[in-house]
Amino acid sequence: MLTASFACAMLRGSKAEICVIGAGVVGLSTALKILSTIPSVRVTIVADKFLDNTLSFGAGGFFRPEINIGRDRQSIEQWASDSYEYYSFLASNEPESGNSFISGYQLSTYSAESMQNELVTKLTNSVQVMSDDERLKLFPEKFKYGIKWTSIITDPRHYLPYMQRKIENLGGTFVERHIDSFDELSEYDVIVNCTGLQAAKLANDFRLIPVRGQAFKVVAPWIKHFYFADGAYVLPGRDYVTVGGIKEFGSSNMAISQLDSFSIWKRCTEMVPSLQKAEIAFEWVGLRPHRQPVRVEHECYRLSDGTVRDIVHNYGHGAHGITLSWGTATEATDLIRDSLSHKAKLKSKL
Numbered sequence: 315m316l317t318a319s320f321a322c323a324m325l326r327g328s329k330a331e332i333c334v335i336g337a338g339v340v341g342l343s344t345a346l347k348i349l350s351t352i353p354s355v356r357v358t359i360v361a362d363k364f365l366d367n368t369l370s371f372g373a374g375g376f377f378r379p380e381i382n383i384g385r386d387r388q389s390i391e392q393w394a395s396d397s398y399e400y401y402s403f404l405a406s407n408e409p410e411s412g413n414s415f416i417s418g419y420q421l422s423t424y425s426a427e428s429m430q431n432e433l434v435t436k437l438t439n440s441v442q443v444m445s446d447d448e449r450l451k452l453f454p455e456k457f458k459y460g461i462k463w464t465s466i467i468t469d470p471r472h473y474l475p476y477m478q479r480k481i482e483n484l485g486g487t488f489v490e491r492h493i494d495s496f497d498e499l500s501e502y503d504v505i506v507n508c509t510g511l512q513a514a515k516l517a518n519d520f521r522l523i524p525v526r527g528q529a530f531k532v533v534a535p536w537i538k539h540f541y542f543a544d545g546a547y548v549l550p551g552r553d554y555v556t557v558g559g560i561k562e563f564g565s566s567n568m569a570i571s572q573l574d575s576f577s578i579w580k581r582c583t584e585m586v587p588s589l590q591k592a593e594i595a596f597e598w599v600g601l602r603p604h605r606q607p608v609r610v611e612h613e614c615y616r617l618s619d620g621t622v623r624d625i626v627h628n629y630g631h632g633a634h635g636i637t638l639s640w641g642t643a644t645e646a647t648d649l650i651r652d653s654l655s656h657k658a659k660l661k662s663k664l
Contacts, residue, residue: 330355330654333499335516336508336629337361337488339370339470339636342477343643344508344628349484352651359481360499362492365474369510372598374529374549374556375412375468375636376540377401379433383634385607391433393608393641398437400640401466412472412552417464418540419444421457421585428544429461440464454584457543467540468636469551496625497618503657504650505615507627510603510635517627519609524601525632526565528574529558534592546581554595557582561633563604570597605630610642612649624653 332355334345345359365371377398384390404413417440420429426443435441444460453460478488493516499505507513514522531554541548546559559581560574575597583589608630615625628646631638 328354330503330657331501332357332504332506332650333502334359334506334508335361335493335499336510336512337364337478338368338508338510339373339474339477339639340510340628340631340642341506341508342474342481343639344506344646345481345486346477346484347640347643347647348506348650349481349486351647352654355654356485356487357481358487358489358502360489360491360493362490364488364490365478366471368474369600369602370470370635371474372529372531372600373470373636374547374558375470375473375551376416376547376549377466377468377637378431378542379437379634379637380431381433383606383608383632385610389607389610389645390638393638393645394433394437396641396644397638398466401468405466408476410472411476412469414467414469415464416467416538416540416550417462419452419460419462419542421449421453421541421543422459423456423544424458426459429459434463434465438463438465456584465540467549467551469553470636471554472552473636495618496615496623500617500619500621500623503624504653505623505625506646506650507625508629510629510631511601513603513609513627513629519605519630521605521609522630523564523604524566525604526560526562526567526599526601527558527633528560528571528578528597528599529556530575530578530597531555531595532557532589532592533595534589536588537586537592541582541585543581543585546578546585548582548586548589555589555592557589557592566601568599568601570599602632602635603630604632608632608634608638608642610645610649612653624650624657626650626653
């Protein structure tokens, strides 16, 4: 990686200079989408955390979007559709990306309606209701309802390095640096804010709140299907199976909770008894950046010196960072393209 001072000292040419802040799945997806689709730009990714130090690296990566987190129905459907189409392509053509198709089950002890997800039904076209005989043959009697379908697992331990390599091959530059203010990036033509929870301070966004998650990473190569039940989940990745089920709104506690560990393990081994034989590799805690709605929008931002910069925000995905990242990156890139086109038109009139 280049040092910040060297990167900032590079000579500006005819190419527009774009800075993406944040190197989690949203930041890398946005940088890759920009470099893949907008000609004559230079992209620098600035972050203080990369790869295994990011929140994204510990995610389960299962594609299961929710309809109620977009600014409107059309936006969330578009984000989910764009992401699912892209991940499906990678799963079929570039498995080294960490994407793969996976089938599995969702169960409930109390309600068939609680399992309904219209985006999953529409996009995967694979949801089937389990018969009582099938459900009772596979799972404990306490689970009264069940469905099965095929979706996609995106393993971030492979997907993030894959994207970073693609970005580097396309000429993107990585700079390790902490940003406290947009004023520090005045040399760039467009700033892309993919900072997750840091956007609460950076963009003065009071809508952002942390949602604490906790999970086990276990070695259990015999588990080939995904499982969900009443908030608990078992998600097999390439290296580990993610075993979790905690959503604690407003908590910033990064310590492992023994109570949560007990709750997760109890619920998940009831659902998948063979987990009891698994080797526990480690436990993980992460703070998901939740915002209602997810913010993908353009802003003309006035710096402290009075000059104005175009900022495109792309953050607040909560537990759906991987699920929606390619879709929101696509919209963010469209906003960047519009901004650059507007600048070009203004220059042509001078």
